[in-house]
Amino acid sequence: MYWLIVILIIVVVVLTVLFWASANIGSNVYLKTICRAKTQQKVVALSFDDAPNAEMTPRVLDVLKAHNVKAMFCLIGQEAERNPELVRRIVEEGHIVANHTYNHSGRFTISGPEQVRAQLERCNDVIYSLIGRKPRIFRPPFGVTNPTIGKVVRGMNFDTIGWTIRSLDTIYGDRVEAMCERVVRKLHPGAIILLHDRCANADRAVAMLIERIQEQGYEIMPLQEMLNMNGYED
Numbered sequence: 001m002y003w004l005i006v007i008l009i010i011v012v013v014v015l016t017v018l019f020w021a022s023a024n025i026g027s028n029v030y031l032k033t034i035c036r037a038k039t040q041q042k043v044v045a046l047s048f049d050d051a052p053n054a055e056m057t058p059r060v061l062d063v064l065k066a067h068n069v070k071a072m073f074c075l076i077g078q079e080a081e082r083n084p085e086l087v088r089r090i091v092e093e094g095h096i097v098a099n100h101t102y103n104h105s106g107r108f109t110i111s112g113p114e115q116v117r118a119q120l121e122r123c124n125d126v127i128y129s130l131i132g133r134k135p136r137i138f139r140p141p142f143g144v145t146n147p148t149i150g151k152v153v154r155g156m157n158f159d160t161i162g163w164t165i166r167s168l169d170t171i172y173g174d175r176v177e178a179m180c181e182r183v184v185r186k187l188h189p190g191a192i193i194l195l196h197d198r199c200a201n202a203d204r205a206v207a208m209l210i211e212r213i214q215e216q217g218y219e220i221m222p223l224q225e226m227l228n229m230n231g232y233e234d
């Protein structure tokens with residue numbers, strides 16, 4: 001009986017560690033992921049997942065332009081296909097785009113290697129057809145990695161970019177001020193901030209967030225510049 005309990009405890013601990021490694025974007029267990037810049041300077045970068053969104057992305061782009069801030073947009077291939085002009089606008093206005101899979105399926109994290117590869121290739125092909133360049137940055141849906149995703153992504157030579165600050169904007173909803181406070185509380189040199197341009201209040205949220213970040217003496221840098229990388233295959 002005693003040994004049974006010990007074995008049970010070990011199994012629970014191992015499963016907890018494996019789950020943590022899979023769900024924690026910064027764990028680096030299955031896939032080397034860059035979550036911040038190694039710097040002491042007060043610089044941060046913004047990233048938007050699940051882009052583009054027909055209604056909100058243009059408004060977010062207007063806000064970014066008004067503040068002269070550049071960001072990273074992590075594109076879902078299917079949404080890029082539906083909004084080709086928006087993808088071109090994102091790039092024309094100096095933002096960088098990344099691969100966030102073709103359809104952001106909940107099954108991505110339980111897919112086999114062929115399906116994972118197809119999701120990544122198809123997304124990159126769509127983006128290439130629209131802007132003539134293939135992203136080299138991959139942002140895992142839900143921030144989840146596993147051995148299969150790790151192997152395929154490494155084989156395809158992607159740089160995986162995570163974050164150190166989740167804004168939780170999808171949860172805060174119209175409580176934009178509280179969301180900004182959360183981010184400001186967590187600010188640190190070299191931070192990458194995770195946002196979603198599809199949120200109903202994204203334009204208002206981004207405008208307020210930019211101002212709050214700058215008030216703290218931080219500069220918002222283009223992500224690829226902060227990390228000193230190209231971001232595309234060419």
Ligand SMILES: [Zn+2]
Pocket residue numbers: 049050100104140141142
């Ligand atoms: Zn996503």
